[in-house]
Each structure stands twice: as C-alpha cells, then as structure tokens.
Amino acid sequence: MRIALVAALVLTSGFAFADEGQWQPYQMPSIADKLTQRGIDIPASQLADLGQYPMNAVVSLGYCTASFVSPQGLVVTNHHCAYRGIQYNSKKEHNYLENGFLANTQAEEPSAGPNERLYITEKVTNVTNQVMANLSNDPLARFEGIETNSKALIKICEADDNYRCSVNSFHHGLEYYLTKQLIIRDVRLVYAPPESVGGFGGDIDNYEYPRHSGDFTFLRAYVGKDGKPATYSEDNVPYTPKSYLKINADGVKAGDGIFVAGFPGSTSRYNLTSELQFANDWLYPTYAKRYQLQIDTITLMGEMDKDIAIKYAGTMASMANRMKKINGLLDGFKATDIVGIKQQRENDFLAWLKKDPNANLKLINNLEALLAEQHTQVQTNYYFKNAQSSVLLTAASKLYRLAKEKQKPDEQRETGFQQRDMKMFKSALKRIDRSFDPAVDKILWLQDLQAYASQPLKTEVFDNALSSANSFEELEAKVEGLYALTELTDQAKRLDWMNKTAQEFETSEDPFIRLAVAIHDTNMTLEKSEKLLEGKLSSVRPEYMKAIINYYKSNNWPVYPDANRTLRITYGMVDGYQSKDALYKQPFTRLEGILAKNTGEEPYNAPAKLLAAIKANDYGKHRVATVYQQPSTWVCKLMSCLDKPADFNSVPVNFLSSADTTGGNSGSPVFNGKGELVGLNFDSTYEAITKDWFFNPTITRAVHVDIRYILWMMDQVDHADNLIKELDLVRN
Known part of the structure; x- marks a missing residue:
C-alpha cells in the first residue's frame, strides 16, 4: 500500500x-x-x-x-x-x-x-429571562406570552430600520437569544x-x-x-x-x-426516539412521495417548454436535494440502525435519571404523550395544508390574513404581518412572476387536491368549494375556472390587494380571493390548536432538556444546541x-x-x-x-x-x-x-x-x-x- x-x-x-x-x-x-x-x-x-x-x-x-x-x-x-x-x-x-x-x-x-x-450578524444576546418573564400557566396564553415578549425585544432592537432582529429558541425553549443583523x-x-x-x-x-x-x-x-x-x-x-x-x-x-x-x-439530535420513528415510518416517506410526483411533473413540462424549465429550475433543484436527503435518511436509518442507537441511549439516560431521588420520572411520559398528540396533529393537517398549495391561493390567503391582521395594533399582529415585514411581503408578491407558470401551478395543485380528496381526514370547506367534484374531469374544470377568472396573475393588481380592507376581500368576485376567505377560519382554528400544543410543550420540553444536558455533561459529551x-x-x-x-x-x-x-x-x-x-x-x-x-x-x-x-x-x-x-x-x-x-x-x-x-x-x-x-x-x-x-x- x-x-x-x-x-x-x-x-x-x-x-x-x-x-x-x-x-x-x-x-x-x-x-x-x-x-x-x-x-x-x-x-x-x-x-x-x-x-x-x-x-x-x-x-x-x-x-x-x-x-x-x-x-x-x-x-x-x-x-x-x-x-x-x-x-x-x-x-x-x-x-x-x-x-x-x-x-x-x-x-x-x-x-x-x-x-x-445579505444579513450581517453584529450581536447575539442571551434574553432568556426577558422572554420567560411573567408567563401564564395556561398553555395558549403561555405561547402567546413568549411571542409577545419576543416581539417587544425585537421592536427595541429594530429601532433602526436597517437592522433585522430575531429571537431564537435554543435547547427546545430552555434558552432564548436575540440576534441583531444588518440588512443589505x-x-x-x-x-x-x-x-x-x-x-x-x-x-x-x-x-x-x-x-x-x-x-x-x-x-x-x-x-x-x-x-x-x-x-x-x-x-x-x-x-x-x-x-x-x-x-x-x-x-x-x-x-x-x-x-x-x-x-x-x-x-x-436531542429529539426522542419516538420522533425519529415517526419521521422514519410516516413523515419522510409521505414527503418523498409528493416530492417525486412534483419532480416528475415539472421535468415533463419543462422538456416541452424551455421557459418553464428556467422558471422552475430553482424549485427543481431544491426538491431534488430534499428528495435525495430524505432517501438518504431512510437508507441511513436502516444501514446503521439509528433508531436502535437512539433508543439505547434513551434507555441509558432513563437508567441514569432514576438514580436521582429528586428527578421527575413522569417527565418523559408527559413529553411522550404530547409528542403523540403532535404526530396525530401533523397527520391530520398535512393533506389539508397541501390542498392550499396553489401559488395564487397562497398569495390570496396571505393577503387576506394581512387585511385581518391590520385591524390590530402592530405589536399584536402575527409575525410576518407586522409593519417590519412589509418590504419582504411586497417583494415576495413581485417575485411570483419569475418562478410561476399557471399551467404548472394548476397541475401541481390538482395533484395535491386529488391526494386530499382520496384520504379520510377532510374538512367541509374544501368539500364545498372544490373537492365535491364527482370526477377528476369535474375537479379539473373547477380549477380551470379559477385560473381563468382570477386577476392575481397581474402583478400590479396583486400588489394592490395589500391595501384592501377585510370587507373588500369578503365581497370580492375573484375566485382565489373567495376561496381564501372561505378557508381562513379553518386555518385559524388549526393554527390555534398548534399554538396550544406548542404552549404545552414549552413547559415540558425545557425541563427534559435540563436533564439531558446534565446527563451529557456527566458523560463528558459535547453540549451544544x-x-x-x-x-x-x-x-x-x-x-x-x-x-x-x-x-x-x-x-x-x-x-x-x-x-x-x-x-x-x-x-x-x-x-x-x-x-x-x-x-x-x-x-x-x-x-x-x-x-x-x-x-x-x-x-x-x-x-x-x-x-x-x-x-x-x-x-x-x-x-x-x-x-x-x-x-x-x-x-x-x-x-x-x-x-x-x-x-x-x-x-x-x-x-x-x-x-x-x-x-x-x-x-x-x-x-x-x-x-x-x-x-x-x-x-x-x-x-x-x-x-x-x-x-x-x-x-x-
């Protein structure tokens, strides 16, 4: 050698x-x-x-x-x-x-x-105490309290409009850091x-x-x-x-x-074995199936139209990368038995924890119960969220949400809809023209609508609006009508909706605007349930992380978020x-x-x-x-x-x-x-x-x-x- x-x-x-x-x-x-x-x-x-x-x-x-x-x-x-x-x-x-x-x-x-x-990071500050101050025991109020405290810190940090600030959770909510970045x-x-x-x-x-x-x-x-x-x-x-x-x-x-x-x-890396098992058994295979269908569709349409190939080049590269990564994860889980390795480490941690007379041994069971609830929630909402994948419907939904959020004081608005977000919001609406083709968007959306219609976890809102079609031909005809009648493909008219009131949305004849209004309340209900669960996890998961970090330190293992x-x-x-x-x-x-x-x-x-x-x-x-x-x-x-x-x-x-x-x-x-x-x-x-x-x-x-x-x-x-x-x- x-x-x-x-x-x-x-x-x-x-x-x-x-x-x-x-x-x-x-x-x-x-x-x-x-x-x-x-x-x-x-x-x-x-x-x-x-x-x-x-x-x-x-x-x-x-x-x-x-x-x-x-x-x-x-x-x-x-x-x-x-x-x-x-x-x-x-x-x-x-x-x-x-x-x-x-x-x-x-x-x-x-x-x-x-x-x-370009975002140039100038300062990172530990703000854990400020974010966790005066939080309620009620899960939803606790979630909203963390959001409110974070927004207040961001507002002070962004006194200069040239900076973008964010509050990020570390170790699953055990710590919070404020990052200040200059925006180019x-x-x-x-x-x-x-x-x-x-x-x-x-x-x-x-x-x-x-x-x-x-x-x-x-x-x-x-x-x-x-x-x-x-x-x-x-x-x-x-x-x-x-x-x-x-x-x-x-x-x-x-x-x-x-x-x-x-x-x-x-x-x-700090997630539980049950989370890895869920990803392996349902999440990754489900994602992979959808990605592959989209890749095949865009590839075929791009071969027939060079403009489509150019417009969707970035989308294709991103999806192909995600697809290969998911397959690599699934192959890797099998090849090296990552599930077994994680489970053994988890068992060793539990054995170590039981030696501590002051340890909360119910902590793991409580966390596992919440994670099981979260997994069910993900499965329940997955197809409904995908059924909204049309670029034009997504734009309409965000615009209507903006009109609703503007009825509140700025500090109470949802992240993404505050005044600080408007430049990027407008830019995103403009950029649609560069990476959107109605024919492609229509086919991809139809695929997601079909997947939604073929599974049992449906909601009335789409059943009434679209999915009640008795055949694919009827569904295709309904979707064709939406694209034919909408004005949202026109950039100037799309941007003009940023200045409309909620009432103007609710009386609009634009079919995508009407659909966005129809599904809004259902989306808000789902969002509230997700926030409620996050609020519950924000009490339990940090306590789990404290124990995990102590265990890692006892083994002289590296501890980083x-x-x-x-x-x-x-x-x-x-x-x-x-x-x-x-x-x-x-x-x-x-x-x-x-x-x-x-x-x-x-x-x-x-x-x-x-x-x-x-x-x-x-x-x-x-x-x-x-x-x-x-x-x-x-x-x-x-x-x-x-x-x-x-x-x-x-x-x-x-x-x-x-x-x-x-x-x-x-x-x-x-x-x-x-x-x-x-x-x-x-x-x-x-x-x-x-x-x-x-x-x-x-x-x-x-x-x-x-x-x-x-x-x-x-x-x-x-x-x-x-x-x-x-x-x-x-x-x-």
Whole structure:
C-alpha cells in the first residue's frame, strides 16, 4: 500500500477525534483545547467575538451562508445558493444558468432580485429571562406570552430600520437569544460558472463522493452613497465590510485542521426516539412521495417548454436535494440502525435519571404523550395544508390574513404581518412572476387536491368549494375556472390587494380571493390548536432538556444546541473515510476526474473550454504537487516509511473534512488554522446524512469546493482577472 494512503488512514480513522458540535460562537473558549488539538491556531476568544476577523466577514443569505472576500463588498457563496439570482436574470436569449455569467465591470452587475438579502450578524444576546418573564400557566396564553415578549425585544432592537432582529429558541425553549443583523438590500450577481460546472454531476452525484463540483458564485453587496443599506438603485455603491477574508491560494492538505462558520438549518439530535420513528415510518416517506410526483411533473413540462424549465429550475433543484436527503435518511436509518442507537441511549439516560431521588420520572411520559398528540396533529393537517398549495391561493390567503391582521395594533399582529415585514411581503408578491407558470401551478395543485380528496381526514370547506367534484374531469374544470377568472396573475393588481380592507376581500368576485376567505377560519382554528400544543410543550420540553444536558455533561459529551439557522462554528480536519462499500474515499479529487466522468450529456456535460484546459494541462500556478503531509515521526513508528507521499500533480477540485455541518451551511467558508479561506462547504456524503439525528464521527464527512479549483476557474478558464485583483491572496 502506498504510504500516502496509509498515512491518510492513520491520520483519520484510528486517531480521529470526535469533531461533533455546531457551537455557538460564545462557546468557543470552552473548547479551546480541542481547537488546539486540531491545529487551529486562531485564538478561541477571537472566534467568539463577532466584531473581529473572521466572524465579522461571515454573512447569511437567509437560507445559505456566504462571506466577504474583498473591501468592495464582494461575496462568495455556493452556486446553488445563488441559484435564484442566476435564474432571476436568465432568459431564453441569455440563459446564465446554462452558459454562466461574468461581469467585467461593476456597471455590468445586475440585481440578483428584489428578495435577495445579505444579513450581517453584529450581536447575539442571551434574553432568556426577558422572554420567560411573567408567563401564564395556561398553555395558549403561555405561547402567546413568549411571542409577545419576543416581539417587544425585537421592536427595541429594530429601532433602526436597517437592522433585522430575531429571537431564537435554543435547547427546545430552555434558552432564548436575540440576534441583531444588518440588512443589505441591494445584492447583485457578479460571476457564476455554468450549471454544468456549479452542479456538475447533478442529482446523481448529490450527497455522493468522489465529487467534482464547482459549486461557487460571487455576488456583491451594494448600499446608498451614504453607506447605509438601500434598495436597488443605479446610484448605489459597493458596501465596505468591516473585514474580508484572506484567501490562502495554497489551500490545505490531508490532516490539516479546519473550521467552518455558517448558519446550519435544522438538526434533531436531542429529539426522542419516538420522533425519529415517526419521521422514519410516516413523515419522510409521505414527503418523498409528493416530492417525486412534483419532480416528475415539472421535468415533463419543462422538456416541452424551455421557459418553464428556467422558471422552475430553482424549485427543481431544491426538491431534488430534499428528495435525495430524505432517501438518504431512510437508507441511513436502516444501514446503521439509528433508531436502535437512539433508543439505547434513551434507555441509558432513563437508567441514569432514576438514580436521582429528586428527578421527575413522569417527565418523559408527559413529553411522550404530547409528542403523540403532535404526530396525530401533523397527520391530520398535512393533506389539508397541501390542498392550499396553489401559488395564487397562497398569495390570496396571505393577503387576506394581512387585511385581518391590520385591524390590530402592530405589536399584536402575527409575525410576518407586522409593519417590519412589509418590504419582504411586497417583494415576495413581485417575485411570483419569475418562478410561476399557471399551467404548472394548476397541475401541481390538482395533484395535491386529488391526494386530499382520496384520504379520510377532510374538512367541509374544501368539500364545498372544490373537492365535491364527482370526477377528476369535474375537479379539473373547477380549477380551470379559477385560473381563468382570477386577476392575481397581474402583478400590479396583486400588489394592490395589500391595501384592501377585510370587507373588500369578503365581497370580492375573484375566485382565489373567495376561496381564501372561505378557508381562513379553518386555518385559524388549526393554527390555534398548534399554538396550544406548542404552549404545552414549552413547559415540558425545557425541563427534559435540563436533564439531558446534565446527563451529557456527566458523560463528558459535547453540549451544544440543535441547529436553528443561527450562526455556528464547527471544526475538524481534512479527512477521507472508509465508506460503506469497503472502499477508502480519499480526501481530495482532481481535475482529471472531470474528464473521466464527462459524457457530454447532463449532468456530466462540462463546458468545452474547461475540458480543453484540462486536456492541455493548462494548470498554471494552481497545480499542486501533493495534498498529503510528509509522514511525521510518530507515523513512521507505526508503519514502514518506504517512500514519499504519492504525487497529486493536479488542481484539487473538492475535498472532505470531518466538520459537523448540515443544510444552511451551504456556502459556508472553510478556514485553515490561521483563519484563511481555503474552500466552501456545499454538501455531505450520503453515509453522513443521518447526522441530522445522530453524529457518527467515523463516517460523517462534509464536502467542500477547494479554493484552488475556484481560483483556477477564475484564472485559467473564465479569465475573471478583474475579480482576482480584488482578492487578498496569501500563500503558506
């Protein structure tokens, strides 16, 4: 066996630390020793400070992560994270999804869309005491009290209209933190490779490894001439960030310590086994069935109409990703018996808890009863909620809800309908035109209506309005009539409804408005029942989490909150792994792998100029001799150091690390031990998908775009010289 592979195996499998944890920045000093063990030299106290480099350069897109990489507001993220902005600017005559885009000057940078935002986190404050103050014992009143207290904190925080604040629950309501973020409202598209680079391998390679994806895109933040956030205007100027990331053009090698900062979406590691069982038995299979039907439908319609394919490209990519993740979760639950592992840990916890004479042993039973109620509630409401999936009906329902909410004082309105929400509300209504086609919407809605009509848990409101049709033909005719007679497809008329009174909705002749009014009371009843249950859980679940945290601490296990789209830091090392098929997956992939995979047809249809550069061995200064460390003395004591590490002699494309990431971490900067940018997170391996429920350090690997591939694309393939000049490039 070549020493490079042996060295990598020694560095990883047998000697790897458990790099578990999606840590809040303030927690970093508590794990400083673990960071040092991984070779991360940047002080933990510096990482805990959101006002210092590099954390003040990490930003949120609201659904993905990005980071500033120049003093002129240049931002780098994943291609799939910028997909909406690329799609927004794509048309038949200039399809940037298909052909890519490069602005050679700032004047050529188009808006990424009215809904695109950058959120710069400036401050995170523990507000648990304020949120939990003066709460009622009545479950519904308790839920509303938490909401009221949170809104009051947000209102104070948002005294300046340029900030967006949120109160987030941690550890299932045990703690609450207030996050203050500066909003950049003018985001522009700067440079995006073709989808055949950014999504090379498509859904086939999604969650797989080895990967060869150039999943990167550059955006730019703009502000008014006064330096303050402003909506899009030709007079706006690039934003000057407080700091921007240094980029290490030499990248990393196997065994190097790395850390990742970003906004992971959601994990369920502290959830009970019964919740995992419900997801495995009903929730995930039910979701998967619907996603697959929608994917098949849009694919077929997109093949017949290119405009549809462009409009629904982002929707398709999102659904395909969710579909593969669900299948990966279901496969992973079976392959590693996650249910059994969770149940054993739960049994051990109960045994530990019983040793405490002061423990509330009824706590688990009370929680399980509430969770059983919640599962029934989800099943009962699922098809009714899906039966409202028409984009136009959703818009009508939200508009009518807005009219009703405007009858209340602003502080009493539901979140999403307050004055602070109106800019985004209006932008969402505008954006409908860019990702909506009546023919597609009609078919997808009919499918959901059919599913609703074929199951027993129906309500009278849809039976009376639509589902009473005796055949599919009758149902189709009724739906056809709604789309033919509505005015909501007209953007100006749609926006005008934002200013209408509830009475005007209730007397409207527009069929979608009439349907929205008809189902409103039923929706409010369902919402009230959900709030009531959440109020009950808000009393029981935090007590459970207290006990769980004490149990974890007694075992010296890491304690960090489940992901909830707030800023987190995770660490690890550049590291391959032993995959389920008994093959060792090496940590780096090479440019030559693109040639080997390329077929000329989607999803393996790399651009001709990229293929030509590889065939010509046109690697320039980005060629890497080796991606393995020279074996250290202690490694040589474990094996015979017969030769030097194998030559790599290429440009690294993607690499693996043991960092603990999940959805929302897409686009997250990957740092070396000095805090320099060396890659972008964009995926996980298929075996690692179950980490949303249980972290297994042996097989959990994140997949990153290597910074050297990004620089090679910019330099040798697309000649983005103007952007390269903006970057602060350093070398080891």
